[in-house]
Amino acid sequence: MSPRIHIAVSAAVQEALATIIRRDERTVESYWSHPDCPVLVFADHKLPGASVSFHGGPIGTGLPIQLIYWGGWWKSAAGAARRAMINDRTQRLINSEYFSELTQYGIDRPTWRDPALICTKPYPPSSFTNKEEPHVVRDLIDHLIDDDVFPDPDDGRIAFVVLMPEGFKETIGDNGQHTSDFDQDFLDRDYYWVAWIRYFADPPTDDPENTIRTLSHELVEMFTDPEADAWYVGSPEGGEIGDAAQSPGDYQTALVNGARASAYWSNRHAATVIPIDRDYKARIRGAISVTARRTVSRVFRPDPAENRLCSIVPECCFEDRDYAYTLVSRDESVSLRMETLRYYSPVAAWTINGRAVSGKGSITVRVIAETFTGRATSYTQRDVSLGYDATDSTITLAAVKLDANFDVEVGCSVNTALLRNGFGTLSPVEATIVIAELFTIGFLILRLAVHLFRYGSIQYSSKLSIAGTFRKRSTPAGK
Ligand SMILES: [Zn+2]
Numbered sequence: 001m002s003p004r005i006h007i008a009v010s011a012a013v014q015e016a017l018a019t020i021i022r023r024d025e026r027t028v029e030s031y032w033s034h035p036d037c038p039v040l041v042f043a044d045h046k047l048p049g050a051s052v053s054f055h056g057g058p059i060g061t062g063l064p065i066q067l068i069y070w071g072g073w074w075k076s077a078a079g080a081a082r083r084a085m086i087n088d089r090t091q092r093l094i095n096s097e098y099f100s101e102l103t104q105y106g107i108d109r110p111t112w113r114d115p116a117l118i119c120t121k122p123y124p125p126s127s128f129t130n131k132e133e134p135h136v137v138r139d140l141i142d143h144l145i146d147d148d149v150f151p152d153p154d155d156g157r158i159a160f161v162v163l164m165p166e167g168f169k170e171t172i173g174d175n176g177q178h179t180s181d182f183d184q185d186f187l188d189r190d191y192y193w194v195a196w197i198r199y200f201a202d203p204p205t206d207d208p209e210n211t212i213r214t215l216s217h218e219l220v221e222m223f224t225d226p227e228a229d230a231w232y233v234g235s236p237e238g239g240e241i242g243d244a245a246q247s248p249g250d251y252q253t254a255l256v257n258g259a260r261a262s263a264y265w266s267n268r269h270a271a272t273v274i275p276i277d278r279d280y281k282a283r284i285r286g287a288i289s290v291t292a293r294r295t296v297s298r299v300f301r302p303d304p305a306e307n308r309l310c311s312i313v314p315e316c317c318f319e320d321r322d323y324a325y326t327l328v329s330r331d332e333s334v335s336l337r338m339e340t341l342r343y344y345s346p347v348a349a350w351t352i353n354g355r356a357v358s359g360k361g362s363i364t365v366r367v368i369a370e371t372f373t374g375r376a377t378s379y380t381q382r383d384v385s386l387g388y389d390a391t392d393s394t395i396t397l398a399a400v401k402l403d404a405n406f407d408v409e410v411g412c413s414v415n416t417a418l419l420r421n422g423f424g425t426l427s428p429v430e431a432t433i434v435i436a437e438l439f440t441i442g443f444l445i446l447r448l449a450v451h452l453f454r455y456g457s458i459q460y461s462s463k464l465s466i467a468g469t470f471r472k473r474s475t476p477a478g479k
Helices: 077-094 098-105 135-146 210-224 428-432 466-473
Strands: 005-009 019-022 027-030 039-041 064-070 117-119 159-163 176-185 188-197 253-256 259-262 264-266 271-275 281-300 323-341 347-352 355-357 359-373 376-390 394-399 406-415 436-443 446-452 456-459
Touching: 064 077, 064 135, 077 098, 077 210, 077 259, 098 210, 098 264, 098 271, 135 159, 135 176, 135 188, 159 210, 176 210, 188 210, 210 259, 210 264, 253 271, 281 406, 323 406, 347 376, 347 394, 355 359, 359 406, 376 406, 394 406
Parallel strands: 064 117, 064 159, 159 188
Antiparallel strands: 005 436, 019 027, 027 281, 039 271, 176 188, 253 259, 264 271, 281 323, 323 394, 323 446, 347 355, 347 406, 359 376, 376 394, 406 436, 446 456
């Protein structure tokens, strides 16, 4: 009897149903499974309406994103480290599926415009204390276009993002804004689009990664409503797609390709969404070990029926005497370990025959138990008690002195800490980006071993067939 281990993977997923078994080492390994959840859909939102509609203005499709770091601080060691983080996260977003739901608004994914710029003159403002002051950001872009640092907007639109330096404060209640203005060149009026992002200090008061939350919010709004006359509902202040991404008291975010991104409104889902990475995956690897072994020696007499071929095939004759056999009974332990890719701080939730388990304990499960009655296999329903030890990434199951073969189903679903905020508003499936796997693990506990004294030791997996044994041992007739 060989180890019976197979997996069935639950609805969400499915690539393969088989487990690779390396019998000699008694290890098991499943194929990678992927969640079927490319988009997080949030259950609540703050959109002041049921959908955003198009108001006829321009949109920003496939724009290059130009980051501009404003002020000399960005050249300091701390500033350089912060720049590296923001450059990295922004490119991670561009290289992810994050912007993919904007295609419903006619917008292709943006690109990265190299290099990001540090701008020390004019000096950056130290604060915004009223709604008028942010005009200095528009003036900065106007100035840079006039100086030919950037091309005339006619020659290709750019999504400008200006990042404020350490020390910058705002008291106008905005983490950032996106706006537009125009550059007047004789009769030529060229609009340019720019967002500014405030400085985010270190924890515990603040978190630099929230720079990206605001940056992604302003970008998706700049693309869909750059001049406050394209996609919004109600008014452009508060009715753009990024503004909808709030749950009570919190922003809706998720890690996308390692960047903390804001949710945005999707008409198609009638909800705020975050397209996530397609390469989440998980698998389970494990090993089975024998922890104890007992043998029972018994004897049997052949049935008359087993001798019925004797008159025709001499090899099928055998003596009517006692034959010895042994039942080898073993205690087994199964250790399974979850392996994941992409998950941020993954946590496994384990079930045994559908019941959740955590920590150490024992569980009684009803199984169909295979045992040997004499030389024959029989099956009965039986309650068996299994010991378990479940952690965030592993589970060990132990069967002790059960003297039966049976299957139990071990379920594993992978949860992730990638979601911040809005967590409780997601349905469980969406919130966990779940990969649920169900393993059916066969505990192999009994083995019938028959030793025919005359022919040495032979092991059988089912009812002993003496005739078959003899045939196996007979030499083929030569010709
Ligand atoms: Zn907004």
